[in-house]
Amino acid sequence: MALEFKLPELGENIESADVTRVLIKIGEKVEQNQPIVEIETGKATVEVPSEVSGIVDSVKVRVGDKIKIGATLFTYSTAGATLKKAETPKSQKPEISQPAVKKESEPVITTKTQAPGKVEFRLPFLGEGIESGDVTKVLVKPGDNVEFNQSVIELETGKASVEVPSEVSGKVLEVKVQSGAKAAVGDVILIVMGSSSTPVKEVSKPAPALRVESQTKQASETQEERSKMFVPPVLSVTKAGMPDKIAPAAPSVRKFAREIGIDINEVSGSGPSGRISIDDVKLFAKNLNQKIRKEGGLTGGIGIVKETLPDFSKWGDTERTEMMNVRRKTAEHLSYAWSTIPHVTQFDKADITDLEELRKKYSKTVEQAGGKLTVTAILLKVIASALKKFPQFNSSVDMERKEVVYKKYYNIGVAVDTEKGLLVPVIKNVDKKNITELSADLAEISRKAKDKKLTIDDMQGGNFSISNLGGIGGTYFTPIVNSPEVAILGVSRGAMEPKFVNGGFVPRLMLPLSLSYDHRIIDGADAARFIRWVAEALENPFLLNLEG
DSSP, X not given: OOEEEEOOOOSTTOOEEEEEEEOOOTTOEEOTTOEEEEEEETTEEEEEEOSSOEEEEEEOOOTTOEEETTOEEEEXXXXXXXXXXXXXXXTSOOOOSSOEEEOOOOOEEEEEEOOSEEEEEEOOOOSTTOOEXXXXXXXXXXXXXXXXXXXXXXXXXXXXXXXXXXXXXXEEEEEOOOTTOEEETTOEEEEEEEOTTOEEEEEEOOOOOOEEEOHHHHHHHHHHHHHHHOOOOOOOOOTTSOOSSOOOBOHHHHHHHHHTTOOGGGOOOOSGGGOBOHHHHHHHHHHHHHHHHHHTTBOSSTTOBOOXXXXXXXXXXXXXXXXXXXXXXXXHHHXXXXXXXXXXXXXXXXXXXXXHHHHHHHHHHHHHTTOOOOHHHHHHHHHHHHHHHSGGGGEEEETTTTEEEEOSSOOEEEOEEETTEEEOOEEOOGGGSOHHHHHHHHHHHHHHHHTTOOOXXXXXXXXXXXXXXXXXXXXXXXXXXXXXXXXXXXXXXXEEEEEEETTEEEEEEEEEEEEEEETTTOOHHHXXXXXXXXXXXXXXXXXXXXXX
């Protein structure tokens, strides 16, 4: 029996459209999200994706036809095809006795064949929490031929600079960004004239983290959360009452957006060809709610009222400069960490007199391997062992779910002082490397930081951080925990001090240590034991082999 696919709802007040292209034919197999017709409505031209999969039995529209919402576009048979979830027959009751489980996953990368003609290349999903960046360099120009995976722009996002590779290939018709501009995920970067044989990479965002809850409970809580959180925005329409663009979204997604007061045409989609999901609508609503809260007088800290700066020119000359992207992100992140994490700092000293002799003795050997034997390099190995002995320091706190996330891997961030500000690149799998290898890794990642060559991956995945200010000076300081980590070790300059040994005072090289930690998961006694273990491991390196 042939089934019908009808023109879905396209947006508020849109009742009909003109068919400009038909992209399918009889006998062809259609997949979900595959464009089937191109239509023009108001000021927007959009490709309508199929919401079903199957074999086309007949095509009911032609180029030039004016069609209304609900008109049949084509009929199909479902041999070997799967309908979308929204089309489950109403008579069939959904299973509600079993919990719905969502698992965290990596971004999904797939490849398909690019349709011929003009293709928009949009800034792809770059990583969790990364929504935009500053364009520092444009590497192509109109008329250039771009290949798949060829770098097209250089982007600075947060604390990392990265070259963005093209996910399409063909001749560049137009470049939509320029150096110095900001680009958000989903923004059009290039318009390319592609060919039918061109591969296209599609990257979808990771699914939400593991969560188990019954569908009945989820449905009841969702309505309550919407009423508390979301504030309806003003819809964006043209003079003719039509939206500037038609968002590619299923009717169920459009209905959900209307229910919570969101204009679907303002939402950026994370799916193929900018397809909008319910998760995209939720993220948009969450960001909008946070923006409204801030504009209403509250910052990220609970109950902290934003104060307006005075007019400094009353007391003398001033000069204003825009915050660099790194400084701005650092300010935002540390403000969040300070306002949400109850900080406590524990201090101690380590006698590194004997360690310093060993460090000088073997420094030449490490240099031959491409590294530099420093206290920080040694501390990387010490901290990795300490995290195994004290697993609560290798965790993160999830207050939303009232859970503690214990990690089974050991990645450590090291603060690096650069011209652009403080960067914290991450050295991965520290527990699996010896001190010589860690010294080489530390030298390499510090060089990348100072040369502005860090990638997004270099900046992510840390479990614990080390900030060593010994090269500058000072005694103790209180470092801020690098959320979502729960602890950070501050290291100051070592100094010779008198220490009472075997009935008399002798000069010993003492290293000041400062451990800041998240008091939600770490108690003071735990912190004292942790920093004392670290100090003893520096004083007695054999302890690493004994307990590490």
